[in-house]
Amino acid sequence: MAIGTEREKKSITVIRPLCELQGWNRRMENILGGILETLNGEGVEVTLVEKASELDHIVLQGKRIIFAISLSEAGVNMEYYRLLEYFRARPDCLEGAVGGIIVDGQGEFFTKALARRLAFTINAAGCTLPGRPLVEATGSLGNFHVLSGVTGQSPEVVYAGQMESLIRRILDFDTGDTSAAGEKLKVLAVHASSRKTSNTLLLWDKVKRSLGDRAEITEISLREGNLQECRGCGYEQCLHFGENGKCFYGGIMTEQVYPAIIDCDVLVMICPNYNDALNANLTAFINRLTSIFRVHDFGRKRLYALVVSGYSGGDIVSEQIIGALNFNKGFILPGRFAMNETANDPMSILEISDIDKQAKEFAENIR
Numbered sequence: 001m002a003i004g005t006e007r008e009k010k011s012i013t014v015i016r017p018l019c020e021l022q023g024w025n026r027r028m029e030n031i032l033g034g035i036l037e038t039l040n041g042e043g044v045e046v047t048l049v050e051k052a053s054e055l056d057h058i059v060l061q062g063k064r065i066i067f068a069i070s071l072s073e074a075g076v077n078m079e080y081y082r083l084l085e086y087f088r089a090r091p092d093c094l095e096g097a098v099g100g101i102i103v104d105g106q107g108e109f110f111t112k113a114l115a116r117r118l119a120f121t122i123n124a125a126g127c128t129l130p131g132r133p134l135v136e137a138t139g140s141l142g143n144f145h146v147l148s149g150v151t152g153q154s155p156e157v158v159y160a161g162q163m164e165s166l167i168r169r170i171l172d173f174d175t176g177d178t179s180a181a182g183e184k185l186k187v188l189a190v191h192a193s194s195r196k197t198s199n200t201l202l203l204w205d206k207v208k209r210s211l212g213d214r215a216e217i218t219e220i221s222l223r224e225g226n227l228q229e230c231r232g233c234g235y236e237q238c239l240h241f242g243e244n245g246k247c248f249y250g251g252i253m254t255e256q257v258y259p260a261i262i263d264c265d266v267l268v269m270i271c272p273n274y275n276d277a278l279n280a281n282l283t284a285f286i287n288r289l290t291s292i293f294r295v296h297d298f299g300r301k302r303l304y305a306l307v308v309s310g311y312s313g314g315d316i317v318s319e320q321i322i323g324a325l326n327f328n329k330g331f332i333l334p335g336r337f338a339m340n341e342t343a344n345d346p347m348s349i350l351e352i353s354d355i356d357k358q359a360k361e362f363a364e365n366i367r
């Protein structure tokens with residue numbers, strides 16, 4: 001056989017931890033089982049994992065993986081916590097893997113929070129998540145209410161359709177670089193910090209230096225733009241603005257940010273931890289992306305973040321970024337998308353002993 005003439009057989013690993021309290025979740029199992037049977041019939045090899053202890057005998061690096069978590073009425077799955085422990089203790093175990101997440105709950109809470117936590121953990125172990133990598137089902141399936149109304153399909157049918165579409169996207173996801181061949185990587189860096197005092201901006205300076213001339217960098221400061229928060233227009237009005245490259249409020253978002261976002265291969269978010277959250281300007285930036293998001297697919301753009309906290313909580317800020325820009329707005333989350341540091345006093349980030357090395361490694365990961 002000539003090399004490259006036969007396509008490698010597709011395979012998917014499905015990690016679905018058994019919920020001790022509830023047993024198998026029939027709703028998720030029925031839909032998932034049917035989809036996996038169909039895929040198997042199409043020649044896709046399926047590997048099922050039920051317990052974290054099985055992972056010692058399985059290679060996950062470079063694999064296509066679905067994490068399917070069902071929750072008890074109390075919103076817990078103990079085996080899921082064993083999985084978190086496994087991935088956190090082995091920071092390279094998901095190198096080169098591509099993952100998608102399904103969470104099925106019995107109540108109305110905890111599904112999204114659990115998915116964000118899992119995404120942060122598997123990403124830190126090297127797993128890439130394509131844009132919109134989560135299919136979430138709350139107990140009532142009320143989260144499908146809007147889509148169900150738009151499509152005229154029952155929530156169960158919408159749920160099944162989303163699950164199948166996610167699994168096929170994970171199988172087919174192209175991990176190649178997003179920049180045009182031979183051209184410099186177009187990087188858009190967004191911040192809202194003070195040049196004089198910000199540790200986070202000092203960190204970005206180091207990363208920027210390490211990117212060197214392989215990147216064409218556009219830097220936008222939202223501090224200077226008098227940025228207004230999203231007005232919350234109705235869907236049709238927002239879509240209409242988006243189609244014209246606009247938003248109800250103009251200013252820096254429509255004049256500078258929209259063209260730069262459309263043009264970039266990579267978005268770097270520069271995020272100091274403010275009360276365990278993104279600061280107000282960065283939050284407004286994300287909310288104001290909604291109108292162009294309606295008409296532009298961000299699914300080939302890659303997302304990175306620099307997060308600096310004074311004392312703790314960088315994981316929470318990173319999870320907020322994942323939820324907003326990967327889950328909702330559809331940016332790709334490349335393995336180890338975030339560099340998290342702790343530094344409180346102005347400029348004290350420069351005192352971290354291996355900060356230059358870390359910044360260089362992080363820059364090398366940006367592609």
Ligand SMILES: Cc1cc2nc3c(=O)[nH]c(=O)nc-3n(C[C@H](O)[C@H](O)[C@H](O)COP(=O)(O)O)c2cc1C
Pocket residue numbers: 193194197198199200201271272273274275276277308309310311312313343344345346
């Ligand atoms: C309004 C405000 C809220 C903050 N909240 C937190 C916090 O909740 N947790 C934390 O670890 N640091 C917090 N910090 C400290 C910053 O994260 C810290 O100064 C860090 O160096 C990043 O900020 P910088 O890039 O502006 O220097 C806060 C700082 C400000 C100004």
